[in-house]
Structures are given as C-alpha cells and as structure tokens.
Amino acid sequence: MNEELEIFLEDCDDQLQMMENALVAMEKESVTEEDIGAIFRAVHTIKGSAGMFGFDQIVAFTHTGENLFDKIRQGEIEINREMVSLFLLCKDHVEKLIEAAVDDEPLSSDDKANGEELTAALNVYINGKSVKKEEVVALENSVDEAALSWHISIRFNKDFFTTGMSINAIFKFLDGMGKVLKNLAITDNIPLLEELDPMLPYIGFELLFLGASSKEEIIDVFEFIKDDVDLIIFLSDEEGSYETLCKQRNEERLQALLIETEFTTVDSFTQELHEAETTVVVETTQEEAAPTIKKKTSSSLRVDSNKIDKLINYMSEIVIANSKILSLVSSEDEEEENSELHEAANSMKELLEHVRDGIMDIRMVQVGESFNKYNRIVNDTAKKIGKDIEFVISGGDTELDKTVVERISDPLVHMLRNSIDHGIELPQERVASGKSAKGRVDLRAYPDSGSIVIEIEDNGKGLDRDKILEKAIANGLVNKNNNLSDEDIYKLIFEAGLSTAEKVSDISGRGVGMDVVRRNIEDLRGTIEIASELGKGSKITIRLPLTLAIIDGFLVQVGETKYIIPLENIKECIELTPKEEQNMGDNEFINLRGEMLPLLNVRTLLNEKESLTKRKNIVIVYFGKKSVGLLVDELLGEYQTVIKSLGEVFDNLVGVSGGSILGSGEIALIFDIPRLIELKSRVVE
Amino acid sequence: MSSLDLDLDYEDELFVIGDAQQYLFFKSGGAIYAIDVADVSEMIEYQTFTRVPMMQDFIKGVTNIRGSIVAVVDLLERFGLGETKVGAKTSMIIVRNIALIIDEVHDVANLLQENIKESLEFGCKIEQRFIQNMAKYNDTHIAILNCDEILEISELSTVKGS
Amino acid sequence: MLIENIKEITIYEVQTLKTLFLDAIKESKEIILDMATVGKIDMVGIQLLISFVKTAQSKNIQLRLQNIPESILQQIELSRCETPLGLT
Numbered sequence: 001m002n003e004e005l006e007i008f009l010e011d012c013d014d015q016l017q018m019m020e021n022a023l024v025a026m027e028k029e030s031v032t033e034e035d036i037g038a039i040f041r042a043v044h045t046i047k048g049s050a051g052m053f054g055f056d057q058i059v060a061f062t063h064t065g066e067n068l069f070d071k072i073r074q075g076e077i078e079i080n081r082e083m084v085s086l087f088l089l090c091k092d093h094v095e096k097l098i099e100a101a102v103d104d105e106p107l108s109s110d111d112k113a114n115g116e117e118l119t120a121a122l123n124v125y126i127n128g129k130s131v132k133k134e135e136v137v138a139l140e141n142s143v144d145e146a147a148l149s150w151h152i153s154i155r156f157n158k159d160f161f162t163t164g165m166s167i168n169a170i171f172k173f174l175d176g177m178g179k180v181l182k183n184l185a186i187t188d189n190i191p192l193l194e195e196l197d198p199m200l201p202y203i204g205f206e207l208l209f210l211g212a213s214s215k216e217e218i219i220d221v222f223e224f225i226k227d228d229v230d231l232i233i234f235l236s237d238e239e240g241s242y243e244t245l246c247k248q249r250n251e252e253r254l255q256a257l258l259i260e261t262e263f264t265t266v267d268s269f270t271q272e273l274h275e276a277e278t279t280v281v282v283e284t285t286q287e288e289a290a291p292t293i294k295k296k297t298s299s300s301l302r303v304d305s306n307k308i309d310k311l312i313n314y315m316s317e318i319v320i321a322n323s324k325i326l327s328l329v330s331s332e333d334e335e336e337e338n339s340e341l342h343e344a345a346n347s348m349k350e351l352l353e354h355v356r357d358g359i360m361d362i363r364m365v366q367v368g369e370s371f372n373k374y375n376r377i378v379n380d381t382a383k384k385i386g387k388d389i390e391f392v393i394s395g396g397d398t399e400l401d402k403t404v405v406e407r408i409s410d411p412l413v414h415m416l417r418n419s420i421d422h423g424i425e426l427p428q429e430r431v432a433s434g435k436s437a438k439g440r441v442d443l444r445a446y447p448d449s450g451s452i453v454i455e456i457e458d459n460g461k462g463l464d465r466d467k468i469l470e471k472a473i474a475n476g477l478v479n480k481n482n483n484l485s486d487e488d489i490y491k492l493i494f495e496a497g498l499s500t501a502e503k504v505s506d507i508s509g510r511g512v513g514m515d516v517v518r519r520n521i522e523d524l525r526g527t528i529e530i531a532s533e534l535g536k537g538s539k540i541t542i543r544l545p546l547t548l549a550i551i552d553g554f555l556v557q558v559g560e561t562k563y564i565i566p567l568e569n570i571k572e573c574i575e576l577t578p579k580e581e582q583n584m585g586d587n588e589f590i591n592l593r594g595e596m597l598p599l600l601n602v603r604t605l606l607n608e609k610e611s612l613t614k615r616k617n618i619v620i621v622y623f624g625k626k627s628v629g630l631l632v633d634e635l636l637g638e639y640q641t642v643i644k645s646l647g648e649v650f651d652n653l654v655g656v657s658g659g660s661i662l663g664s665g666e667i668a669l670i671f672d673i674p675r676l677i678e679l680k681s682r683v684v685e
Numbered sequence: 686m687s688s689l690d691l692d693l694d695y696e697d698e699l700f701v702i703g704d705a706q707q708y709l710f711f712k713s714g715g716a717i718y719a720i721d722v723a724d725v726s727e728m729i730e731y732q733t734f735t736r737v738p739m740m741q742d743f744i745k746g747v748t749n750i751r752g753s754i755v756a757v758v759d760l761l762e763r764f765g766l767g768e769t770k771v772g773a774k775t776s777m778i779i780v781r782n783i784a785l786i787i788d789e790v791h792d793v794a795n796l797l798q799e800n801i802k803e804s805l806e807f808g809c810k811i812e813q814r815f816i817q818n819m820a821k822y823n824d825t826h827i828a829i830l831n832c833d834e835i836l837e838i839s840e841l842s843t844v845k846g847s
Numbered sequence: 848m849l850i851e852n853i854k855e856i857t858i859y860e861v862q863t864l865k866t867l868f869l870d871a872i873k874e875s876k877e878i879i880l881d882m883a884t885v886g887k888i889d890m891v892g893i894q895l896l897i898s899f900v901k902t903a904q905s906k907n908i909q910l911r912l913q914n915i916p917e918s919i920l921q922q923i924e925l926s927r928c929e930t931p932l933g934l935t
Contacts (some may be wrong), residue, residue, distance in 0.1 A: 561736055
C-alpha cells in the first residue's frame with residue numbers, strides 16, 4: 001500500500017473512531033452540540049479524503065449522511081435515538097466501503113444492499129422534514145452569498161506523478177465544494193519531446209475558485225498531496241496579490257497569461273510586464289509557500305514510528321558509550337584537569353538523558369483514545385446478551401508506549417468481554433441477590449512507581465473458587481490433595497485449558513482466552529493478577545512497563561557471563577560473607593534480618609563456569625510478593641540498556657528476556673526475573 | 686572483526702557454459718563442504734561470543750555483529766562430530782542471520798549443474814538430511830549442505846532438558 | 848504517418864510512447880494520432896501529448912489528434928488542456 005493510502009486509512013480510522021465515540025456518548029447521555037459538530041466534521045472529512053482518491057462510492061454514501069447531519073446541526077431536524085442507532089450502522093458501513101475501496105475489491109452484494117437500505121433510511125429523515133429534495137439539490141449547487149473568490153496557484157514537485165494521485169480528482173472535488181470559475185493550465189514549462197522526462201511534472205494550474213471556504217479548508221483538499229505540491233492561495237481581490245504571485249512563480253509569461261485570460265487586469269501590476277527581477281524573490285518562494293500549506297499541521301506531526309525506533313536505538317547507544325566515557329574519566333587519577341573533564345562528561349550525561357527522555361516521550365500516547373474504542377464493544381456485547389452495564393473509564397490521560405498500547409488492546413477486549421459475559425449477572429439475577437439491576441465494569445489506568453497499572457473491575461458474581469478447582473483437578477492441572485490458597489486458585493484461570501463458563505458462548509470463547517492473555521502481558525514484560533470475591537465481583541490488575549525499548553538494569557557477573565537484572569525487580573544487594581555461607585550449609589536459603597530468604601544459585605542453575613573471584617554477592621529480587629536472593633559473583637553497577645532480541649533461536653529460553661550490547665561490544669544477557677523465579681520453583685519441585 | 690578478503694575468480698565466471706551456480710567452499714572438521722552463496726550474507730574472522738545457558742551444546746551463544754545480536758552455532762557440533770578446534774584460520778560465516786563456526790573459508794566458485802549429483806545414501810560422515818547434493822570439486826566429491834535442515838529453527842531453539 | 852492502436856496514455860506507457868512519437872517526428876511531416884482505442888489517460892499522458900503537439904509545431908510538422916473518445920476528452924477538459932492540445 002502506498003503512503004498516501006496508508007495516511008488515508010489512518011485518518012479515516014481516527015475520524016470513524018471520533019464519530020463512534022460521539023454517537024455512543026449520545027446514546028448514553030444527552031445530545032450535545034459539540035458531539036453533533038464532531039460527527040459532522042468527521043463525515044465531512046471522510047467524504048473529502050475519499051473524494052481525493054476517487055472513491056466515489058464512499059463519497060456518495062457519506063454525502064447523504066453529511067446532508068442529514070448538516071440539517072441536524074442547523075437545527076432543522078432533531079436527532080433521536082433511532083437516528084443514533086442508524087448512524088452507528090452507517091459508520092460500520094463506511095468501514096466496509098473503505099476496506100473495499102482500499103483493497104480495490106467490489107462490495108459484496110449483501111453490503112451493497114445494506115448500503116442502499118441505509119441511504120434510503122437516511123433519506124427518510126432528510127426528506128421527512130420540511131425541506132424537500134429539490135431544495136437540497138438547489139441549495140448545494142447555488143453558491144453561497146458569503147462565497148469568497150480564491151485564487152489557487154498549483155505547481156508540482158518532481159515526485160508528484162509517482163504518488164499516483166490524480167489532480168483531476170482534486171478539480172472535481174473543488175467543483176463540488178464551490179465552483180471552479182476559471183482553470184488555466186500553465187504549459188509553458190513543458191519542454192519539447194527531446195528534452196522531456198515524461199515522469200516529471202512540468203505542468204501547472206491557475207484556478208479561480210468561488211466558495212464559502214476558508215483558506216485552511218482549501219489547503220485541506222490538498223492534504224494528501226501536500227508534500228508534492230507547491231501551492232499559493234490568496235483572495236483574488238486582495239490588492240497586489242497577483243503581482244506577488246507572478247514574482248513568486250517567476251515564470252516568464254505568467255503575468256501576460258493571467259491578464260489574457262482575465263484573471264486580473266494590467267492595472268493591478270505596478271511594474272512592467274515580465275520584469276526580470278529574480279534572485280531575491282526566488283529565495284523566498286519556498287519559505288512563503290511552505291507555511292501556508294503546513295500551517296495546519298504544525299501542532300502535530302505524523303512520523304513513521306520506525307524512524308523514532310531508530311532514534312531510540314542510536315540514542316541508547318550514545319548513552320551507553322557516554323557511560324563508558326564517564327567510567328574512564330572517573331578511573332583516572334584525581335587531578336585538576338580531570339575534575340573539569342569529569343564535570344563536562346557528567347553534564348553531557350545529563351543532557352543526553354534529557355534528549356533520550358524527549359525521544360522516548362514521542363512514543364508515548366494517552367491510553368484514553370484506545371480505551372474509548374471499548375465503549376462500543378461493551379455496549380454491543382451487553383446488549384447482545386441482555387445485560388445492563390455501566391462502563392466507566394478513568395485515567396484515560398495516562399501515557400504509555402504506543403507499541404504497548406497497541407499490544408494490550410486484544411487482551412483487554414478479551415478480558416472486558418469476559419467480565420460482561422461471565423462476571424456481570426443478568427438483571428433479574430442481580431435484583432434477586434439484592435444488587436442493583438445495572439452492573440458496572442470499570443476500566444482504569446494509572447501510573448504507579450515507574451510502571452503503568454491497568455485495572456478491570458466488575459461488580460458481578462465473582463469467581464467461583466470451587467468450580468475452578470474442580471475443573472483444574474479434572475483437567476489434571478492440580479492435584480486432588482492440594483492446599484492451594486484462594487489466590488492460587490484464582491490464578492489457575494490463566495492456565496491453558498481452563499474455562500469456567502459452563503456454556504460456551506460466542507462472546508468469550510472456549511477457554512483459549514486467559515492463558516493467551518497472560519502470555520501477551522508477560523511478553524510485554526508485564527504482570528497480571530486477579531482478585532475476586534464470590535458474589536461481589538472480580539478485579540484484574542495488569543502492571544506494565546512504561547516502555548519496551550530501554551530498561552534500567554544492574555550489571556552482574558556470573559562465571560564468564562555478564563547478566564543484567566532489571567532495576568525494577570531489585571530490592572537490595574548484599575554481600576554473602578564467608579560466615580553466612582558457612583551457616584547456610586547445604587540449605588538453599590539464608591537468614592536475612594530474621595527472615596528466611598530463598599536463594600537461587602545462578603551459576604548452578606544456568607550451568608555457568610566457576611567464578612574468578614572468591615567473593616559472592618546476593619541480589620535480592622522480587623516479583624509480586626515473592627522475594628528471592630540471586631547468588632552472583634560480582635556486582636558491576638547500574639547500567640541503562642537497550643533491550644535487543646536474541647533472535648528466534650532463543651525463543652524457548654526461559655529466564656532470559658533478551659540481550660544488550662555493552663560499551664565494550666560484549667553482549668550481556670538480560671534476566672527475566674518473573675520467569676527465573678518460576679523456573680527456580682519448578683526445579684525445586 | 687574485519688571481513689575476509691576473497692578473490693572471486695571472475696575469469697572463471699566469464700567462461701562458464703551452461704547452468705552454473707556460485708558456491709562457498711569451506712572446511713569443517715577437516716572436510717570440505719559447499720554452501721549456496723545466496724545463503725551466505727557475510728564471512729568474518731572468528732570472534733568471541735557470549736555463552737547462553739541452557740541451550741543445546743552446538744548453540745554456542747550470541748555474538749555482536751555490527752550492533753545486532755546473532756546466534757553462534759558450531760557447525761561441526763551440529764553435525765555431531767565434536768567441537769571445532771579454534772585456530773588462526775577459524776572463521777564464522779553468517780548464514781540466514783546465524784553465525785556458523787567453521788575451520789576456514791576455502792573458495793568461492795561456480796559449480797556446473799552437470800557436476801552436481803544426488804546425494805548418496807551412505808559414505809558420508811554427516812547425516813544424510815544435512816546434505817542437499819553431492820558435487821565434484823577438484824576431483825573429489827564434496828557435500829553441498831542443506832541449510833534448511835541444518836538451521837531448522839524448531840530444532841535449534843530446543844532448550845536442554847525440556 | 849498514422850499512429851494508432853494505443854490502449855492507454857498513462858504513466859505506465861509514457862516512456863514507450865515518447866520514443867514512438869520521437870520516431871514519428873523524425874520520419875514524417877504529417878502525423879495523425881488516432882485515439883479511438885485509447886481507454887485511459889492521466890496527467891502524465893496529457894503532459895506528454897502537449898509536448899508532442901509543441902514539438903510538432905516547432906518543427907513545422909502537421910499533427911492531428913483524431914477520434915478522441917468522449918471519456919478521454921472529459922479528462923482533458925477537466926484540466927483545461929484542450930487549448931494547449933489545439934483541440935479548440
């Protein structure tokens with residue numbers, strides 16, 4: 001897919017989402033003018049961009065929708081619930097149309113029929129009120145009183161043809177938006193065949209456009225080719241504007257042509273015909289033209305996320321290289337000059353960290369936008385199975401790495417559906433058990449000590465401890481004679497092959513769910529926990545790292561290999577004194593301030609070679625409520641590292657989540673503490 | 686970490702008649718093997734690597750190739766013929782993003798289609814499945830390796846004891 | 848000289864067509880471009896045609912475009928290129 005089409009898709013997604021949010025809000029609460037305005041704008045934008053690509057079916061369909069909403073906006077028609085439902089269906093249909101158009105495939109006959117039905121339904125509302133169809137048409141074609149006369153001068157950049165965008169589609173679109181009174185093709189620059197590179201655009205256009213549009217709206221029409229087009233737009237009656245245009249374009253015959261075709265008159269030029277005043281003006285052309293086009297985009301910039309990833313990678317390498325400089329500087333003897341060097345290196349480090357944080361920040365997005373998508377899913381799911389649910393989102397402004405946001409979406413949807421399907425009871429059941437008929441599902445996000453917590457809480461019937469246990473025993477997941485705590489039992493729902501729903505519904509699947517959810521979360525270096533109380537509800541807590549690219553780690557040496565322990569897992573580091581080692585004997589735990597601390601000998605577990613040093617250290621790590629001491633050889637200090645994948649050869653390796661290239665070029669392995677602890681307990685068993 | 690200089694015999698190439706394909710010839714455990722050059726992205730001198738625990742013995746670890754992490758496999762051990770003895774000529778060839786440890790790089794040359802034969806059922810030191818074809822090369826018969834088998838991910842990624 | 852049987856005058860064909868037109872100009876003083884079979888045209892093609900017309904004019908070669916299908920004419924008119932193509 002080409003870039004323009006991708007942007008188009010993304011844009012439509014955004015617009016459709018905005019529309020859906022507004023519609024769902026209308027369905028739930030009262031109708032606000034803002035929502036109506038938002039929907040109108042969304043429909044209008046989609047229509048506009050589809051027009052750019054010549055997707056006529058989308059234009060035709062959205063046009064009807066736009067008409068209706070325009071009337072609603074003007075107060076001619078009052079919106080009601082049925083209309084909102086109709087519009088939700090229309091939104092789905094637009095999605096289908098877009099999909100078909102982008103894939104360049106014809107619409108299925110079902111969808112086609114559906115579209116016709118929807119259009120008919122929309123027309124019923126449009127025509128049902130005082131305004132008759134003919135009048136609508138008349139309104140459209142007549143040009144508004146407030147119409148302005150714009151001059152649009154178009155030249156193309158050298159790559160324009162290769163974008164595959166049609167300038168004719170833009171002319172057509174402009175003609176729909178207002179009226180193109182004049183269009184002059186500037187062909188003077190087209191060379192003779194011998195010198196012609198047919199792939200370069202030599203042609204240009206001068207347009208006189210009459211319409212009630214603002215300059216921004218006109219620029220918007222060119223949104224999809226804005227990088228490949230050189231626009232100059234001004235009000236045609238502005239004094240001296242044509243003179244400026246001719247100066248900016250600096251084309252020999254332009255002035256004469258414009259006069260000849262009556263765009264303007266000789267009088268509007270103070271200077272002689274095609275005066276050879278060139279150099280200074282040429283310089284400013286680009287600069288003056290550029291801001292008019294880019295004005296609207298200055299507040300936000302669309303950047304390929306790969307570019308940011310690359311930057312992050314480089315940045316992190318710089319941070320690492322700099323930390324090497326720092327260590328070299330501080331290892332020098334303390335002399336006067338060195339302290340200055342030291343200071344310089346330190347301030348460099350600080351600056352680099354600012355830059356790095358700034359780059360990382362680009363990747364951060366608010367979770368709210370993605371959360372709002374779930375509104376519809378929750379509503380639809382609840383409706384489908386006859387449940388009444390209040391869905392409350394909080395902490396939408398919490399920021400999280402874009403990749404993380406994208407990758408938790410599916411798991412979250414799954415869990416939400418689970419809550420609605422299995423958690424919340426039917427209204428009559430709820431009333432019978434003394435609860436309000438309406439159930440409640442909460443989706444919360446908030447930052448908590450360097451990570452992000454997402455919670456899904458419902459006030460449904462809670463998990464049935466005995467049923468889970470029964471099932472787990474039947475499936476051979478646990479022994480009949482176990483003394484698992486409630487917490488341990490609830491955790492079993494994250495194991496493969498355990499679904500407690502007696503009836504399989506099409507909503508939350510067949511027990512292929514929660515284990516996949518857990519896996520997804522863990523792949524993001526996150527954790528998932530569940531708490532529940534029978535009859536009162538359940539709460540799932542997901543803890544996620546802010547970003548995936550970098551971790552703060554602690555570098556240790558075990559045998560010949562260097563390992564990095566994520567700082568977020570470290571409680572403290574202590575030295576294992578020979579005395580304590582003696583006390584330990586063969587036990588695999590030590591006595592830490594009166595508490596037993598299980599010990600994990602990394603060297604034996606990972607089969608590392610004997611260490612070179614005699615001293616031994618313990619890094620106490622924790623995960624959830626479990627603490628374990630890792631017995632390592634040497635502590636090498638804090639290290640900020642870029643996580644790199646080890647490659648698919650190591651996909652099945654447990655306990656190591658990736659690698660990191662140190663300043664020396666050496667590779668250190670990064671411990672996956674939760675899995676390592678798990679591994680340890682399995683080995684013990 | 687300098688790349689090895691290899692003189693490609695362009696003259697040879699010019700006078701090739703019929704179907705010919707380029708192969709990299711190298712030694713492992715004293716024997717010569719060939720591998721399709723299309724599979725080889727780089728040849729480098731042997732360099733140190735970081736051991737990765739719990740993997741099978743022939744997975745030696747990971748090494749840093751210009752900023753990316755690449756798995757290191759001892760080819761001889763992969764064949765089940767013991768560890769490669771590291772010497773002055775020991776090299777690594779990067780095949781499908783995996784660094785294979787070999788004795789030494791020998792040559793890059795064309796093999797005529799007519800000199801390539803089906804592999805024999807027996808008579809070769811290494812397992813049949815690792816051999817794609819046999820070929821006549823400088824009056825001897827050598828094995829053209831089957832990278833799909835040798836670098837089969839499901840096999841390489843198996844963790845010890847599981 | 849008659850040039851005919853052109854299916855499309857678009858970005859995909861302009862290089863070939865350019866060569867074709869250049870050859871025609873070298874060979875003949877009277878060229879007829881029959882466009883009856885043209886099913887598609889785009890701005891790249893229109894630009895090429897304009898260049899062709901200009902070149903012919905500069906070399907005093909008679910060039911006539913004939914049998915232009917309605918749909919193609921519409922595309923040309925939409926971008927107001929009928930004048931530079933000598934169609935008015």
